[in-house]
Amino acid sequence: MFAIYNFAVQLSALFLELIALFHPKIKLFVEGRKGVQSYLQKNIAKGDQIIWIHTASLGEFEQGLPIIEQLKKDYPAYRILVTFFSPSGYEVKKNTAAADMVTYLPMDTPKKAKKFLDIVDPKLVIFVKYEIWPNYLKTLGQRKTPTILISALFKDNQIYFKSFGGFMRKALGNFTHIFVQDSKSIALLNGIGIKNTDISGDTRFDRVIEILQRDNTLKFMEEFKSNTQTLVAGSTWPEDEAILVPYINSGESHLKFVLAPHNIKLEHINKLRASINKKTVLFSEIENIGNKDLTDYDVLIVDTIGLLTKIYSYADISYVGGGFATGLHNTLEPAVHGIPVIIGPNFKGFKEAEDLVIKGGILIVKSKMEFNTLMNELLGDLEYLSKTGNINGTYVSENKGASVQIMTYIRTLL
Numbered sequence: 001m002f003a004i005y006n007f008a009v010q011l012s013a014l015f016l017e018l019i020a021l022f023h024p025k026i027k028l029f030v031e032g033r034k035g036v037q038s039y040l041q042k043n044i045a046k047g048d049q050i051i052w053i054h055t056a057s058l059g060e061f062e063q064g065l066p067i068i069e070q071l072k073k074d075y076p077a078y079r080i081l082v083t084f085f086s087p088s089g090y091e092v093k094k095n096t097a098a099a100d101m102v103t104y105l106p107m108d109t110p111k112k113a114k115k116f117l118d119i120v121d122p123k124l125v126i127f128v129k130y131e132i133w134p135n136y137l138k139t140l141g142q143r144k145t146p147t148i149l150i151s152a153l154f155k156d157n158q159i160y161f162k163s164f165g166g167f168m169r170k171a172l173g174n175f176t177h178i179f180v181q182d183s184k185s186i187a188l189l190n191g192i193g194i195k196n197t198d199i200s201g202d203t204r205f206d207r208v209i210e211i212l213q214r215d216n217t218l219k220f221m222e223e224f225k226s227n228t229q230t231l232v233a234g235s236t237w238p239e240d241e242a243i244l245v246p247y248i249n250s251g252e253s254h255l256k257f258v259l260a261p262h263n264i265k266l267e268h269i270n271k272l273r274a275s276i277n278k279k280t281v282l283f284s285e286i287e288n289i290g291n292k293d294l295t296d297y298d299v300l301i302v303d304t305i306g307l308l309t310k311i312y313s314y315a316d317i318s319y320v321g322g323g324f325a326t327g328l329h330n331t332l333e334p335a336v337h338g339i340p341v342i343i344g345p346n347f348k349g350f351k352e353a354e355d356l357v358i359k360g361g362i363l364i365v366k367s368k369m370e371f372n373t374l375m376n377e378l379l380g381d382l383e384y385l386s387k388t389g390n391i392n393g394t395y396v397s398e399n400k401g402a403s404v405q406i407m408t409y410i411r412t413l414l
Contacts, residue, residue, distance in 0.1 A: 002167040006109065007132060013107050028087035032104045040119045042100050044079075052081045052122040054105055058087035059330065060128040063151050064178055066206040066403040067126065067410075068098050074407070081120060082335060085131065092305065108133040117143065122204055122325060124413055126150060127175075134171040138274070141174035146413040149178045150406055151203050153351060154185040161188060169194075177414070179406055181351060184354040198409075204353070209400050210335040216313040220256075220286050223294040225314050230256040232315035234308045234334065237262055239324035240344065241272060243371045248299060249277045252372065253379055258311055260302040262321060262329070269303045283307070310335050317385070325365075331362060338393030340378060344373070352395075361391030 005275065020027040022070065051071055055061045061082070070081060080098070083105040084090035094102045106112040113135040125147040126141055127133075132149075136370040140147045160164040160172060165209040169192050172178070179200040180186055189197050236259060248257050261272060267405055273280050278298040283290065294300075312318060318334035323344025331341050331353050341362045356362035378385045 001164060002170075005167060006020055009108055009135075013109075014332045025087055027040065028037065028091065028106075028413055032087065032090060032222050036103050036106050036117065037115065039103050040101070040116070042183070044119060049120045049145075050081050050120050051075070051078045051118055051124045051126070052083065053099075053126045053127045054083045054127070054131050054133075055085075055089060055411065056131050057084065058084035058092055059089075060131070061089055061093055062207055063176045063202070064126065064128040065098060066203050066210065067150065069362070070403060070407050074411075078123065078414075098253065103108045105136075110135050111229070111233070113139045116354045116360075117145075121239050124410065126146075129153065132168065132171055134167060137171045137174040146176045147174060148406075148409070149175050149399035150200070151402065152178055152180045152185060153202075154188045155260065155349075156188060156298075158226075160192060173196070175383065177403070177409060178316065179409075198405070200405040201399055202332075203402045203406070204352075205333055205396055205399040206401070206403040207394060208332045210311050212313075212336045213331065216310040218307070220283070220294060221311060225256055225296065226295040228256045229316045229377075230258060230314055231317045231319065232258040232260070232334070233319035234260045234310055234312065234321060234330035235262045236260065237325035238268075240321040241275070243324070243344075243368050244319065245272075245275050246368050247372055247375060250372070251278075253375065255317075257299045257314070258302060259299065260308045260311065266303075269301060273301060294340070312339075313337055315339050317342065319343070319376070323356045328353055331356070332396060334410045335392035340387045340388040340398070341392060342355055342374065355391060357390050359395060361388055361395060363388065 004176060016026055016030050021031040053064050055064055058326060061355040071078070080146055081101045082099040083103055085105055090102065090104055096102060107114050117139055122145060125145055127149045131149045137147065154160070159168045159315060172194055175195065177273050178189065178194065178197045180197060182204045186197050188201055231238065244259065256367040259272065260405065261268060269282065276299055279296060280299040280301060281297045283300065283302045283304055286294065303306070315334060315337065317340050319342045320329050320331045320334060323329040323346050328347050331343065334341050335356065343353065343362055343364060345364055345366045347357065353362055357364060363374055365374055
């Protein structure tokens with residue numbers, strides 16, 4: 001199976017080269033990897049001590065950030081290298097101050113894994129959540145490099161637990177230690193003979209707790225909200241907006257609305273704005289609205305990135321997108337503020353969402369009618385609104401601490 005895997009990776013690389021001719025995101029994926037070797041050789045000097053953290057994309061980077069920041073604080077003599085698999089993570093975080101170097105991870109072939117590790121020669125390697133690359137892990141195991149997996153979550157339908165998944169089980173065996181989110185993951189790993197495990201929980205809870213503790217003040221939001229109840233809808237897709245916009249246009253409430261679409265391309269922003277019949281302003285227009293007061297507007301469309309985590313602090317109710325589309329976005333960022341979170345029906349596989357749906361802090365809607373009914377219930381019963389939000393805030397607080405446990409272990413390795 002390992003030989004088949006290696007052939008498939010090589011074939012995928014060729015296939016992606018072809019697709020890149022027609023697909024801008026895949027072009028970033030392919031072209032970005034071509035400069036990795038020269039980037040590393042330019043930025044790594046002889047004698048540098050490197051800690052390498054690998055993340056799939058933006059969500060996993062945020063998941064690993066509490067550990068990255070603590071490593072920089074505790075081990076200033078080491079240099080931090082962060083690699084991404086996806087362009088959506090790399091393009092947003094390629095200039096982050098959290099790391100000394102940021103680049104793509106070359107494809108997982110024996111030759112490329114060896115070349116990458118020969119250049120980097122990491123003293124510690126941290127993979128986040130789902131990133132299991134057999135050739136990199138095999139080479140790290142051969143080099144006896146301390147390698148840990150954090151915030152991992154395992155399900156019984158994954159390849160590691162199938163009869164044909166032997167080569168992936170061997171890959172897991174190269175980790176020095178695995179920190180998982182729940183007891184089910186421990187049981188599954190124990191069942192395939194992997195015992196070097198601990199339940200630490202999810203480092204994302206520590207990340208959002210840190211967000212809560214920082215200064216989230218935004219002058220434009222203070223002015224726009226103006227002590228009015230506000231719904232913040234984050235990372236929305238067209239399917240989510242089809243639920244939200246009819247409610248906004250109905251005028252059934254005196255709410256203010258903030259929409260932060262996942263797609264901020266001009267064409268989509270203009271289309272979204274045209275569908276709203278209330279007074280709407282774009283974030284990019286705020287500096288040029290002249291004598292108009294932001295309090296005069298009912299809807300703010302955020303056509304930029306990097307502000308949503310702070311904007312959630314102004315919400316009385318939140319909506320998180322993706323539950324009608326490709327996959328649910330981060331529900332912990334609004335939940336930490338102790339407010340109700342509304343999502344679409346597709347949330348399976350997102351542990352925190354599954355937990356909070358059961359507890360009653362995250363509320364599901366499947367249609368425009370259900371969304372309208374739920375909003376009326378929340379706004380008509382402030383005790384219900386407060387109770388629902390408190391469930392979320394308490395859940396986040398009770399699940400913090402993964403970073404402390406992981407860092408305690410790391411200190412035995414460095």
